[in-house]
Amino acid sequence: MTLRLEDVTVVHGKGDAENRVLDGLDVEFASGGLTAVVGPSGSGKSTLLAVAGALLRPASGRVLLDGTDLAALNDAQRARIRRERIGYMFQSGNLLPNFTAVDQILTVAHLTGRRPGRHRARAEELLEAVGLAHRRGHRPEQLSGGERQRVALARALFLDPPLLLVDEPTAAVDRGQAGALTGLLVETAERQDCIVVVATHDPVVADAAGRVVDMARLTAMST
Amino acid sequence: MFLALRELRAAKGRFALMGCVVVLIAALVGIVSGFTTGLGDDTVSALRRLPATHIAFSGDARTDQFARSLVDSRTAAGWGAEKGVQATPMGVSITRGSTGRGVPVDLAAFGVDPGSFLAPRVESGAGLRPGGDGVVISRQIADDGVRVGDTIVIDRLGIRLPVLGVTGRSSYGHVPVGYMPLGTWQRIRFSVPGAAGAGAAPPGQYSAVALRAGGGAVLGAADERLGTRTLARDEAFAAAPGYSGERITMNSILLFLYLIAPLVVGAFFAVWTVQRQPELALLRALGAARRRLLAHTLVQAATVVVASTLVGAGLAAGAGLALGSAVPFSLPLTTLLGTVAAVTAAGLAGTALTLRRVTSADPLTMLGGNR
Numbered sequence: 001m002t003l004r005l006e007d008v009t010v011v012h013g014k015g016d017a018e019n020r021v022l023d024g025l026d027v028e029f030a031s032g033g034l035t036a037v038v039g040p041s042g043s044g045k046s047t048l049l050a051v052a053g054a055l056l057r058p059a060s061g062r063v064l065l066d067g068t069d070l071a072a073l074n075d076a077q078r079a080r081i082r083r084e085r086i087g088y089m090f091q092s093g094n095l096l097p098n099f100t101a102v103d104q105i106l107t108v109a110h111l112t113g114r115r116p117g118r119h120r121a122r123a124e125e126l127l128e129a130v131g132l133a134h135r136r137g138h139r140p141e142q143l144s145g146g147e148r149q150r151v152a153l154a155r156a157l158f159l160d161p162p163l164l165l166v167d168e169p170t171a172a173v174d175r176g177q178a179g180a181l182t183g184l185l186v187e188t189a190e191r192q193d194c195i196v197v198v199a200t201h202d203p204v205v206a207d208a209a210g211r212v213v214d215m216a217r218l219t220a221m222s223t
Numbered sequence: 224m225f226l227a228l229r230e231l232r233a234a235k236g237r238f239a240l241m242g243c244v245v246v247l248i249a250a251l252v253g254i255v256s257g258f259t260t261g262l263g264d265d266t267v268s269a270l271r272r273l274p275a276t277h278i279a280f281s282g283d284a285r286t287d288q289f290a291r292s293l294v295d296s297r298t299a300a301g302w303g304a305e306k307g308v309q310a311t312p313m314g315v316s317i318t319r320g321s322t323g324r325g326v327p328v329d330l331a332a333f334g335v336d337p338g339s340f341l342a343p344r345v346e347s348g349a350g351l352r353p354g355g356d357g358v359v360i361s362r363q364i365a366d367d368g369v370r371v372g373d374t375i376v377i378d379r380l381g382i383r384l385p386v387l388g389v390t391g392r393s394s395y396g397h398v399p400v401g402y403m404p405l406g407t408w409q410r411i412r413f414s415v416p417g418a419a420g421a422g423a424a425p426p427g428q429y430s431a432v433a434l435r436a437g438g439g440a441v442l443g444a445a446d447e448r449l450g451t452r453t454l455a456r457d458e459a460f461a462a463a464p465g466y467s468g469e470r471i472t473m474n475s476i477l478l479f480l481y482l483i484a485p486l487v488v489g490a491f492f493a494v495w496t497v498q499r500q501p502e503l504a505l506l507r508a509l510g511a512a513r514r515r516l517l518a519h520t521l522v523q524a525a526t527v528v529v530a531s532t533l534v535g536a537g538l539a540a541g542a543g544l545a546l547g548s549a550v551p552f553s554l555p556l557t558t559l560l561g562t563v564a565a566v567t568a569a570g571l572a573g574t575a576l577t578l579r580r581v582t583s584a585d586p587l588t589m590l591g592g593n594r
């Protein structure tokens with residue numbers, strides 16, 4: 001299982017507001033352990049994840065997930081890859097308001113054409129794995145920041161995706177919970193046969209990672 | 224369905240509010256439709272029942288023809304001589320009287336030749352006789368307490384009309400109809416109050432000539448020659464007092480309701496969709512297909528619009544039952560179903576205005592991080 005970005009360039013904005021963020025970036029990620037992408041704010045960590053997660057199409061270059069070039073797919077095809085092959089945890093706003101923890105997970109079943117009712121047991125199992133079995137009926141506003149991120153993690157793992165992308169997981173989480181969440185991510189990366197890339201500037205996460213990719217050095221090398 | 228119904232449940236207050244507005248609009252559309260049909264029946268059901276295809280008025284009468292037009296026997300005979308046309312004169316005027324037992328009667332006097340195709344078919348009692356002075360009353364008059372055997376005395380003129388029989392519901396200009404021989408009608412139409420019984424014989428004139436013409440008959444030439452203006456029976460409805468005005472009033476109310484319905488639903492879903500942009504962006508980021516999000520919004524709209532329209536239609540039907548026959552209200556099932564379909568269509572059309580915003584939610588906003 002590999003993810004390879006070849007000569008990837010992303011241009012945000014147009015005209016005067018044009019902003020070249022990744023400029024001919026080459027980087028490769030593999031499964032078996034957590035990879036942290038670090039770098040100062042604005043260095044392009046989120047952009048890198050978005051390109052890898054088929055959310056953002058680069059201006060040029062290739063994004064190869066197990067041989068498929070995500071950059072060459074059309075909009076509908078990329079949406080399909082996102083829902084079927086990629087787990088994504090955003091920095092915040094991961095959960096649907098008013099939906100219970102179980103329903104957050106079952107939404108993935110719905111989006112991929114499965115009958116949510118048949119997958120309740122699996123959803124509860126995933127919640128138990130992130131330590132939230134007792135919170136299955138709770139809605140986002142009844143959960144702490146760390147608990148919300150754990151629900152998002154459980155949801156991302158619903159289809160056992162080959163690629164899990166995590167953006168600043170500990171940004172909205174208190175210190176105690178940050179450690180627990182990092183532990184869960186490391187455990188996931190080791191247990192599942194899945195590439196786990198975590199963008200972070202939190203040393204707690206970076207220290208726990210098996211491999212650290214520094215945006216400053218990557219972009220320096222490519223220019 | 225999974226997302227659509229859960230969101231509906233989560234925002235049930237807002238959806239209920241919008242639903243109430245649609246319920247009221249649908250009820251209003253149903254009630255106005257009921258009055259449109261009911262008032263229309265009340266104005267022209269006597270004309271609708273006429274077994275004629277056309278009505279020839281005098282050429283100088285352009286509006287309110289039944290009141291203004293006068294034709295003579297020569298014109299009627301001239302029409303009768305036309306090839307492929309059956310013709311019989313008719314008289315229409317509105318009068319009032321009371322029975323010997325003191326029941327007041329408003330009466331649209333229809334003068335017909337008892338031997339012609341216009342003679343009313345009776346449901347009870349006997350039909351009109353040539354020569355005599357009897358009247359065949361429509362059911363509404365019987366419902367008001369007038370019976371076969373009573374005598375209606377026309378106010379001020381003192382003309383006495385024995386009630387011979389009862390025919391079905393029939394009214395003209397909101398007044399129930401009494402059918403009588405042409406001679407009797409002419410005495411009512413042309414007599415001067417106070418001179419009753421004494422004066423000269425009334426002129427041999429009628430309101431119009433009822434025609435039965437085959438499909439291919441060309442009536443223009445005869446109109447020219449006889450100095451008449453012929454209208455198809457249904458066009459002649461406009462000649463009844465108040466008919467056009469009523470139609471225009473009721474139909475403009477309906478038109479406005481049909482414009483309001485999609486705007487209300489459209490405005491609601493526009494606000495709802497804008498509020499939901501963050502969730503829609505999240506769903507897109509999670510890989511939701513555009514088609515699925517569209518279906519999900521349409522299911523929500525259809526659920527609310529259809530359910531509310533049905534409730535509203537039920538209210539309109541209930542209002543119809545409660546009003547009974549006291550007011551001119553008529554809401555047959557076909558009209559009711561038409562109402563439901565039209566309000567639903569209008570509501571969903573309103574939703575369609577907002578669908579573009581559903582699919583254009585930008586998943587990249589999820590990267591922002593500070594929500």
Ligand SMILES: Nc1ncnc2c1ncn2[C@@H]1O[C@H](COP(=O)(O)OP(=O)(O)O)[C@@H](O)[C@H]1O
Nearest residue numbers: 012013019021040041042043044045046047048
């Ligand atoms: N939609 C956008 N339009 C214009 N510029 C953007 C957009 N998104 C990000 N950028 C810019 O791209 C750069 C990298 O952003 P980002 O990938 O979010 O960095 P990080 O996650 O490391 O903080 C920043 O300078 C940011 O301002």
Ligand SMILES: [Mg+2]
Nearest residue numbers: 045046168592
């Ligand atoms: Mg970022």
